[in-house]
Amino acid sequence: MEVVKVIDLCKSYGKGNTKVEALKGVNLTINQGEFVAVVGASGSGKSTLLHLLGGVDKPTSGKVIVDGVDVYNLSEKEISIFRRRKVGFIFQFYNLVPVLTVEENMLLPLLLDNKRVDKKEFQELIDILGLEERKHHLPNELSGGQQQRTSIGRALAYKPSIVLADEPTGNLDSKNSKEIIDLLKISVKKYNQTLILITHDLNIASQADRIITIEDGLIVKDEVNYSE
Numbered sequence: 001m002e003v004v005k006v007i008d009l010c011k012s013y014g015k016g017n018t019k020v021e022a023l024k025g026v027n028l029t030i031n032q033g034e035f036v037a038v039v040g041a042s043g044s045g046k047s048t049l050l051h052l053l054g055g056v057d058k059p060t061s062g063k064v065i066v067d068g069v070d071v072y073n074l075s076e077k078e079i080s081i082f083r084r085r086k087v088g089f090i091f092q093f094y095n096l097v098p099v100l101t102v103e104e105n106m107l108l109p110l111l112l113d114n115k116r117v118d119k120k121e122f123q124e125l126i127d128i129l130g131l132e133e134r135k136h137h138l139p140n141e142l143s144g145g146q147q148q149r150t151s152i153g154r155a156l157a158y159k160p161s162i163v164l165a166d167e168p169t170g171n172l173d174s175k176n177s178k179e180i181i182d183l184l185k186i187s188v189k190k191y192n193q194t195l196i197l198i199t200h201d202l203n204i205a206s207q208a209d210r211i212i213t214i215e216d217g218l219i220v221k222d223e224v225n226y227s228e
Contacts, residue, residue, distance in 0.1 A: 003161055003194050004030040004053060009062035011048050011217075022048040024217040025062070030210075032161070035185065035195045037208035045217040046198050047166060053196065054087045054164045055079045067161050084109050088155030088163040088193075090184075092170035094147045096139040096154075102146075103135040106153035115158075122157070128187060129153050145176035149183065156187055163188055165197040169204065181207060 006028040012021045022045045030036055038046045051057040052064055055071050064071045066086055074082060083089075096105050106125070110117055126132050129149045139147055148168060155163055165184065169177035181204055188195045197208065205211050206225065213221035 001032045002029055003032040003067060004028070004196075005063075005065040006049075006053070007063040007065070009049070009052060009064065010060045011045075011052060011057070012060045021217050023052070023059070026217075026219055028212070028219065028222075030162075030194060030196065032194055033189075033192050034210060035188065035208045036197070036210045036212060037205035038196065038198045038212045038214060039200070039202070039205050040214035044214045046214045048217075049214065050164050050166055050196065050198055053162070054089060055083045081113075084113055085158060086161045088158065088160040090148075090151050090155045090163065090165040090168045092167040094139070094151045096147060096150055098139050101136050101138060102131055102142070102150045102153075105139070105150050106157050108154060109158045113158075125153055125156060125187075128190070129183060143176075144172055145179065148172060148176070148180055152180070152183060152187065156191065156193070159191055160193065162194045162196060165195065167198055167200070169199070169201065177201070177204070 006026055009023055009026040011023040012019055014020055026049060038049065040046045048057070052059050058072060069082065071079065071082060097108065100108065107117060107122070126135055129152060131146065131149055131153065134142060134146055139150070142150065169180050172180060184195060185207070199205055208225055211223050211225055212219055
């Protein structure tokens with residue numbers, strides 16, 4: 001089932017001689033449950049694409065449709081709610097709230113929405129992420145891998161339709177990187193979510209169902225990964 005549809009998506013910054021076209025008419029469809037890796041050189045437009053898929057930035061033109069909702073037809077308030085309920089973000093730099101514990105950081109999207117916490121489901125997520133013994137710790141008391149696990153937990157706690165990961169292993173060593181990717185694959189499969197992941201690591205990209213290559217704001221290759 002189609003969960004993301006991108007139609008003629010363009011994004012430019014600046015004007016005149018300083019104008020930069022980050023995306024130049026991208027068309028893309030992603031189905032529910034897919035793990036899609038987006039690769040390309042720095043400045044190719046892959047992070048811009050991810051931000052537009054998640055409602056973080058606004059396109060110059062074109063459409064982003066998630067779960068049948070035309071995202072940029074929504075008001076600012078509605079886009080904020082859309083991000084909280086439909087999209088889970090995982091960043092390279094974790095973006096945890098320093099004064100909140102692991103548990104509080106993970107539950108933050110639910111609490112902001114006054115949504116009841118299913119304690120059984122939350123405990124299951126804690127167990128999958130291996131954070132039971134760290135759930136009352138603050139971020140500065142965690143290793144990099146544990147902080148990234150916490151950010152994954154925050155992204156998954158609301159059971160969003162899509163999970164957007166921007167270089168989620170960029171600050172981790174190879175052992176922690178493998179563990180994080182394995183956890184993401186297990187989690188999104190368990191909850192039937194769609195994972196769209198930006199990476200420079202071709203070993204990570206090779207584990208995806210599809211590999212999309214972006215160059216100069218255009219998709220130049222979209223391949224099904226039969227080897228996975």
